[in-house]
Amino acid sequence: MRIATYNCNSIRARLDIVREWARAHKPDFLALQETKVVDDFFPVSAFEAIGYRSVFRGMKAYNGVALLARRAPDAVSFGFDDRGPADEPRLLYARAGRLHIVNTYVPQGRAIDHPMYAYKVRWFARLERWFARRFSPRDAVLWMGDLNVAAEPIDVHNPDQREDHVCFHIDARRAFQRCRAWGFEDVFRRFHPEPGHYTFFDYRKPFSCDRKQGWRLDYLLATRPLAERAADCWIDLAPRAAPRPSDHAIVAADMTG
Secondary structure, three states: OEEEEEEOOOOOOOHHHHHHHHHHHOOOEEEEEOOOOOHHHOOHHHHHOOOOEEEEEOOOOOOOEEEEEOOOOOEEEEOOOOOOOOOHHHEEEEEEOOEEEEEEEOOOOOOOOOHHHHHHHHHHHHHHHHHHHHOOOOOEEEEEEEOOOOOOHHHEOOHHHOOOOOOOOHHHHHHHHHHHOOOEEEHHHHHOOOOOOOOEOOOOOOOOOOOOOOEOOEEEEEEHHHHOOEEEEEEEOHHHHOOOOOOEOEEEEEEOO
16 A cells, blocks of 8 residues: 655646656555645546545635545545534545544644644644544554644754744644654654655745755654554655645655555
8 A cells, every 4th residue: 555645735736746646656545735726626537537536625725635545435524523613624534444544734833923823732732632532543543744843853954943933843843742642653754764854845945955955844644553564655855846846745655464
């Protein structure tokens, strides 16, 4: 089984990149974030033409999550089920047999003193409770997406200058760690414990990808029964170097069994 995640930063703008990558690499599941399109205009037929079913929830110009799958999932839902905002264009759940897939686009936070940053920290806490209500760490749960946090200093190229950034501030990192501690392992780090691997490169900094001036904000996280089946995990920078790219790269993994 091959799985992948990609913040496409507009599915209509990046449709050719996504289709070409899916054709070349044949993932069983490809999670997308920041699709930035209302549901009526999601390019369903374009993916059906290459053998993929699509499930999605989006909105105009912002947010949006989707999952491309070779076979239609057995169950799909969107958003939280607590008393807070449902936030459906940020959280997609799909079940495929015994595999539980969770695709999230975590709020970026804007600025430390902005209400959206406090919302981001609470969002991780809500997600942890959502996991606890629905699953056990013994289940095969895959959590992936753009989590908008560089978890460790090695996950950003200049950590000494980023302590007050919403994607590296200590409160956001702790909130992510608490959520991950529910029962998830960072699949990429099973294979690449060394620094220098990034998935996001700012448009405003020319050649940042070539210079390895980036952040690791995109993750494949798995419960132990699933993480132990991982055969490989990698960051594919080729889509970031394509014409009119997203500012994110693709993260992919192969699972055995």
